[in-house]
Amino acid sequence: MDKKLLIIEDSKPIAKIHRHIAKRIGLQATVAYSYAETEQVLNDSQDFFCAVIDYSLPDALNGEAIDYVVEAGIPVIVMTGMTSNEIRDAILKRPVIDYIPKDNKQAYLYLQQLLTQLMRNEHIKVLVVDDSVVSRSFISNQLCRHNYNVYEAEDGVDALKVLDEHPDIKLVLTDQQMPNMDGITLTTRIRQSRSKEELVVIGISGTNDASLTARFIKNGANDYLHKPFCTEEFNCRLMHNIQYLENIETIREQTKKVEQRNRDIAVLSEIGRQITATLDLEQILSQVYQHVNSLMDAYIFSIGLYRPEQELIEFKLSIQGGVRQAEYNMSMNDQNRLAVWCITNCQEIIITKSQEGLRYVKTILKPLSGESTVSLIYQPLLVQDRLIGCLSVQSLQTDAYKDHQFDMVRTIAASAAIALDNAEAHRKLKDSQNQLVMQEKMASLGTLTAGVAHEINNPTNFAHVSAQNLEVDLQRFQTFLYELVVDETDEEILDSFKRKFDPLFKHLATIKDGTGRIKGIVKDLQAFTRHDMAGQKKVKIVECLESTIKLVQAKYRETAEFVTEFSVDPKIECWPAQLNQVFMNLLVNACQAILIKQQEIGKAHQGMVMVKTLKNKGEVVISFTDNGCGMDSETLSKLFEPFFTTKDVGEGTGLGLSISFGIIQKHKGEIVVESILSQGTTFSIRLPYTGIDAQARRSGI
C-alpha cells in the first residue's frame, strides 16, 4: 500500500505538477484546493506521510493551513511564491520540515528529492547523544521532522550501549562535553570497531574552542557542527553525510554484484567446460542435472531431444526429486504441451506462478511424467540456428527462480546444446565407423577366403578322398582276408581279425569327420565370395518367410510357437535363396536361444518366435523376436564378426550371422539387433523396396 501525500495548493496547474511528482516517486496524492477542503480531508483521515502546503490560500492567506496540518501531527513542507525574509522567518518559526520558494523549475526537483529523502529516512536510524535534555530533544525533533528513526543517549557510555542494541544505527550525533564519557572519547571508541564508511559520526559542541573541530575530525568523526546551528545547514550536512554513506553502500553492493557475477561466470564456464568435455550422452545428461540442481531448485528436471523426422520430443532425461524417471516421448502434435510450444516457437518459457502457463497454451494439462509444478523454465537447446531439443527446470514453489538464475539456465542450456550435439555427432560417427570396420572385415574376409579356399581345398581334397580310398581298400583287404582263410578256421582267430580291423575303421571315420568339417567351413566361407547373380528374382517376401518358417517349424515345433504378423507383403527384387538362408539362420538361432532358456529354467517356459513385416518409408522391415536367453552386451558387440560363436566347438562355425550380414548388405539393406539378457532378442532386417539397385547388378556380372 502506497504512502499518502497531502497536497494543499490553490493553483490547479501547480497541484497537477505536485501530483505528478508524487506519482513518480510512488506516493498516493490527495489534493485540497483550499483551507476548507483541507479541513474536510483531515476529518476523513489523518493518515498522511507528509503534506506539501502552499503558504497562502484564498481562504487562509497567512499560513493558517500550515498550523492546522502541523497540529494534526503531519510533517509539512511549505511551498511559497513569496520570498521575503519575514515570511521565511515566519515559516521557519513553525515546526516544518523545509520551505521551498517556488521561483523556478529547480524548486520542484528539490521537492521531489526532499520527498524521496523523507521516505528513505524512515529506514535510517540516528542516535543523538547529549547530556542536556533540552538540546537533545531539540535535535531529536529536527530529525523526527525529517522522518528519521531516532534514538537517544545521555552520555558516551549510554551511547555505546544503544549502539550495541541497535547495530544498524547509521549515524551518531554527539555532544562533546558529557559526564562519564565525552564525545571525542565516544568517537574514538566507535572507530575501534566501525569505520567511517559504516557509521557516520558528527560532533556537536557549543564551545568556541576552534581546535575542538580538528580534534573531533582527527579522532574519526565524519563531520562537525557548531551550536547553535542553522536548521537548514544541519539538514544539509545530515543529508550530505547520509548520501555519502549510501553511495559507499551502493558501491559495495555493486562490487558484490560484480563479484557474484564473476563467480557465476567462473562457475558457468567451468560447467560448460565439464559438460562439453565428454561425448557420452549419459554423462552429459547427469552432469547438466547436477550443476543445475546445485544452482537452483530443480525438483523436476528434464532434457528432451527433438526428433523432427518422427515428429516427437524424446525425453532422454527426466528427474523428479532427485530420482530418475523412465524415458518418454511427446508428440509434436500435442499443442497444449509447453515443451512443444518451446520447440515450435524456439523461445524460452518462464513461468513463476500457477496458471501463468495459459499465456502459452490453451489448457494446462497434467504432465506426461511427474507432478504438476508452479515455477517452470523451458529453454530451447540451440546450436547456432539448429534446434536440437529443450531443457526444463521446474519447482513446486511460486517464484522459485531469480533473474540471475534464468541467465544461468540460458548459459547452461547453451553449453548443454553443444555437448549434446557433439555427443550425437560422435555417436553417428562411431556407428558409421563400426559399420565401416564391419564392412572392411567382411571385405578382407572375402578376399582371404577367395585365395585361401583353393589352397585349403586341395589338401583337404586329397586327405578327404584318401581317407575314403583307404576305407574302401581296407574293406577289400578285410574281405580278401576272410575269403582267403580256410573254412574250418577257428572262430577265435576270425574274431581277433575283426578286433584288429575295428579300430582302423574308427580312425578312418575320425579323419573323414575332420576333413568333412573342413569342407563345411570352406563352403561357408565361400558364401562370401559367391558372386553368382543367378536366381535373382522379384518375389513376395511373405512367401519366402512362410516357406522358411514351415521348414524350421518342422524341427522346432516342440520348442516354440510361431506367430506371424505380416502387415505388408511387398514384391522385392532379390536373391530369394540367399534371403531364405538369412531367414533360416535367424529362425534357427531364435529357437536355439529358447532351448537354452528352457534348459536353464525348465520346460515350463513357453517359447515364442514372432515374425513381423512393417512398412517404413520405402523400406520393408522384417523383424524376428524370440523370448529366449538373450545376449549380454559383449556378445552383442561381436555378433556379426566372422567365427564368433557362443555354441560349443564343432556345433557352429560362427559364420551364420556374418554371412547373413553380407547377404543383407548385398541387398542394400541393413540388419540390426536388440537384446536383453535372459529376456529375448529381436533381429530387424530393413530392405529397400527398390531391391538390388542397378549398380549392384552391374558389379555382380
Added chain:
Amino acid sequence: MAIFKKEKLEKLQSQNRQEKKHTILIVDDEENNLNVLASVLGMSYNVIRAINGAKALAVINEMPKDQELSMVISDQRMPEMTGVELFEHLSHTMPDTMRIIVTGYTDVKSIIASINQGQIYQFVVKPFERVEFLMIVKQAIKTYELKQERNNMRSQLKNQLSECKQSHVVKDKKLEAAFAVLEASGLQSESQRIQKIQE
C-alpha cells in the same frame, strides 16, 4: 595247420582281375592329388599321370597310335597352363575324349570358361566324395562308349554304303554286257523296249 591255402588265393586273384578297357589321363600339379585320383580310378581304369598341362600334351603325343584315351581329368589352377587351356587344345585334337575339370576354386568365371572354351563334360568341386566322383567318371565313360559306338556304327554304315555302291557298279556292268549281247543279236525293237523300261 595252415590257415591260408594257395588254391584259394589263385581263385580270388582270378576273380578280382578285371579287364580294364579304358585309359584315363589325370593332370594335377599336386602329386598327392594325382595319387588320390589314381587310387580312386586305378581299380577300374588304366591311369596315366601328368604333373602339368605341357606334360599332359607330351604324354598324349607319345601314346601308341592304337591306344585310345577315353578321358582326361584335370585340375583347373596350375602354373603355365590351366585346365581350361589344356582342354581347349584337346577339344580340337581329340574331340571324343571326355574332359572333366576338378577344382577347389569355385568362381563363376572359371566355370563358364570351362564350359564354353574347354567344352567339358563335368565340373567337379574339391573336396569331393569318392563315390560321387566315381559315378561321374562312370557316366562320362558311358558317354564315351556311346560316342565310340556311334562312331563305329557310323563307319559301319559307311562301309555298307560303299559295299552297296560297289555291288551296283558290278550289276551295271553286267547289264551293259547283256545289252551289248542283245543288240548284237539284232533284237533292236526288243532292246529298245527294255531300254525304255530301264529309263
